[in-house]
Amino acid sequence: MQECLFCKIASGAIPSKKVYEDADFFAFEDIAPQAPTHILIIPKKHIPTLNDITEADGPMMGRLMVLASKIARERGLDAKGFRLLANCLEPAGQSVFHLHFHLMGGRVFRWPPG
Amino acid sequence: MQECLFCKIASGAIPSKKVYEDADFFAFEDIAPQAPTHILIIPKKHIPTLNDITEADGPMMGRLMVLASKIARERGLDAKGFRLLANCLEPAGQSVFHLHFHLMGGRVFRWPPG
Numbered sequence: 061m062q063e064c065l066f067c068k069i070a071s072g073a074i075p076s077k078k079v080y081e082d083a084d085f086f087a088f089e090d091i092a093p094q095a096p097t098h099i100l101i102i103p104k105k106h107i108p109t110l111n112d113i114t115e116a117d118g119p120m121m122g123r124l125m126v127l128a129s130k131i132a133r134e135r136g137l138d139a140k141g142f143r144l145l146a147n148c149l150e151p152a153g154q155s156v157f158h159l160h161f162h163l164m165g166g167r168v169f170r171w172p173p174g
Numbered sequence: 175m176q177e178c179l180f181c182k183i184a185s186g187a188i189p190s191k192k193v194y195e196d197a198d199f200f201a202f203e204d205i206a207p208q209a210p211t212h213i214l215i216i217p218k219k220h221i222p223t224l225n226d227i228t229e230a231d232g233p234m235m236g237r238l239m240v241l242a243s244k245i246a247r248e249r250g251l252d253a254k255g256f257r258l259l260a261n262c263l264e265p266a267g268q269s270v271f272h273l274h275f276h277l278m279g280g281r282v283f284r285w286p287p288g
Contacts, residue, residue, distance in 0.1 A: 094286035110243050111252045122236025129224050132262070138225045141263030143287065148246070149255030151282045162287070168265045172208035173257065173276070173288035 066158035070104050084120060085127055087163075096166030097135050097142070101128055108157040110148040128163050137165035143173065180272035184218050198234060199241055201277075210280030211249050211256070215242055221273040224262040242277050251279035259287065 068074040070086040077089035079099050090098040103120055107113060113121060132142050142165030147154040153174065182188040184200040191203035193213050204212040217234055221227060227235060246256050256279030261268040267288065 110239075110246065110256070110258060113240055113243050115240055118236035118240045119233055120236065121239040122232035122234065125224075125235040125239070126227055126229055126232045129227050132224065137262070139263075141261070141265035141268070142224075143259060143261050143266045144224060145257060145259030145287055147255070147257050147283070148251070148279075149253075151255035152257045152279070153283050153285050153287070154255070164287070165262075165266070169261070169267050170288040171267050173259055173267070173278075174284040174286065 064106055064158050065156050066102050066160060067106055070102060080131060085124060087131060095164040097137060097164065099131060099163045100160045101163060102158060102160045107159040109154065109159060110146055124161065128161060132163060132165065140165055143169050145173065178220055178272050179270050180216050180274060181220055184216060194245060199238060201245060209278040211251060211278065213245060213277045214274045215277060216272060216274045222271040223268065223273060224260055238275065242275060245277060246279065249279065254279055257283050257287065
């Protein structure tokens, strides 16, 4: 997706504070952090939203969850706690239409979650 | 886990407003909804938190993500938008220590997410 901001970040065409990368995933610091730790985790595959994942994406999505848990541990959030979330469409707050999970921790979170 | 609230809900020992069930997952209405649609999706396997998922849980976690997307669609949230999230430990708001994802939609969500 030539015009997708997060595809450009994952490819390195646009710089970011990279946290993790492998063949399938890219993780980087959110540019407007809302918690002491605020990392975005994305699949390199361009999937616009959670509406667009298929059965075939299941294994990749599972690996993304395991990766999120690992990154949380590396940042010490396994002791401090963290909130993991994805927004689907504008009413939920999605602003970049490339699927991404927010991994946020290091503070107390309120309820409801926005 | 004999004393786990969500294990008891998944087994039917404690009643709930069931949304979905199969061999691996159970979904039900949150008892204190924070949005017009607020559903909890859990694995039947007793996993306390996101800290506790292993590589072996990856495929199951992926199916949970695909299921969340499907339930969202069935509730019309694929058009309205939704927020999907999990809290890990008390500082993040986790109150039941059986892994669960909140599927919330039908209203506008604020940022930060709690």
